[in-house]
Amino acid sequence: MGLKTFFLHANNELESGGQMLRPRKVCCKECQRQIPVSKIRKNNFVCPECGYYFTMRARRRILMLTDKRSFIELDRDLESINILDFPDYDEKLSAAREKSREKEGVICGTARIGGKETAIFSMDANFMMGSMGAVVGEKITRLFEYATEKKLSVVGVTVSGGARMQEGMISLMQMSKVSAAIKRHSNLGNLYIVLLTNPTTGGVDASLAMQGDITLAEPNARVGFAGPRVIEKSLNQTLPKDFQKASRVLECGFIDAIVPRKQQKEYIEKLLVLHDV
Amino acid sequence: MEDYEIVLGARKEGRFTAVDYICEFVPDFVEFHGDRLYGDDSAVIGGIGYLKDVPVTVIGIEKGKNTQERIQHHFGSAHPEGYRKALRLMKQAEKFHRPVLCIVDTSGAFCGIEAEERGQGRAIADNLYEMSDLKTPILSMIVGEGGSGGALALCHSDAIWMMEDAYFSVVSPESCANILWKDIQKANVAAQSLALTAPKLYKLGLIDKICKPGDLKSLKEEIYQQIQYLKGQRIEKLLDDRYMRFRKVGY
């Protein structure tokens, strides 16, 4: 990635957590304070005043988790097409490419983490809510197949609204496709660490997010299958305040640990070392 | 017929439900209960019996026939323990080399606080993960509604068959219209666009056979033939074919 695109990404990523005011300051969604972009960036996109987690772009996340200059991207040119001729999908894809400056909603590749060669994927919330269509499913499947062949651990970062409706059942069956590739990777004794970030929901929650050997989550991330509004509406239940929050999902037994952003690289490094033979 | 009419038809009362298929295919059906972890989900029926001369494990999502039954079966929307019961019985089938027949008719997985907190996502994910590697043949049939992940959780199979008048969709047309266009009235447009009917899914290579509704006797014979064929495969080949069946979706 060139330096120029790198900075374009840096500006974009603050849009999902707060409102850009002037070029160099951002208004935090949580505490409403105006904070210099440089300060937020230095703090791993956590608000230095209130601790709010800004959404991190996929590439930025990979940079944060991996050793300097070690990331090599795989399958970067795969692009979605409007296979079902779904209304407005072409426009949505163009807008998503424009907004995210990515070709699709997941970035895959290899990198070193604490010196250890690892396969990594990172989903991007700025590309149609990280929804999983044929290309996202294909890229993640190829990554697991590559990792199986090369006997690499996989580190995955999820953020997703679920399956991408505009590709119909082709999207839904990506859940099956990815699950089968993860199972084959696992059968040969390989490690898969998944880091759930806000939000990880729907079809992604019901497949690759819940199939790791070790399941980590970011503080406050929403993790669940059904949307909270759907549940409220269909059952007339008021939802508890911590419903589908990482802390609650951990209490329910589905997450191994909640790891603050600052510690994530070190934490994952340690897990990789512990699995080193 | 408009695609949306097929969706509405698939939801109608008076259709055959899982129980009807089970009674016809496996007349001596023995039902088993419980997931051994939390409870027994009445939306999912599971057990064993003879399909002609072949012992099989049958798992069905049952909606119920009238209002009272529908309430009792949670309107055919399974909780995590339903999917876990299904997986338990599939593992048992693997152990005793029994083929598995899944009969799917659900508007979707159950939506609720308890279902979420007992791991609805994890339960579905587990089924996909384990079924991809289950060392015995699996045949799935969408007989009415094939609602999203809740239906997919019983469809990681060697073959997916579908009734001509059933649908199988990533999302209900109503939710789709609501999310994309904030207009539930456009559900028919959504239904038309989602490619959720048997002929469209067959053309996309996502299902393997379209079945004529009504004639359960011939259907039973076709299932028997298919299961005999799958049973004749070497397990390694069966699993490789199953892998490739899903591997090629979208590519």
Ligand SMILES: [Zn+2]
């Ligand atoms: Zn703040």
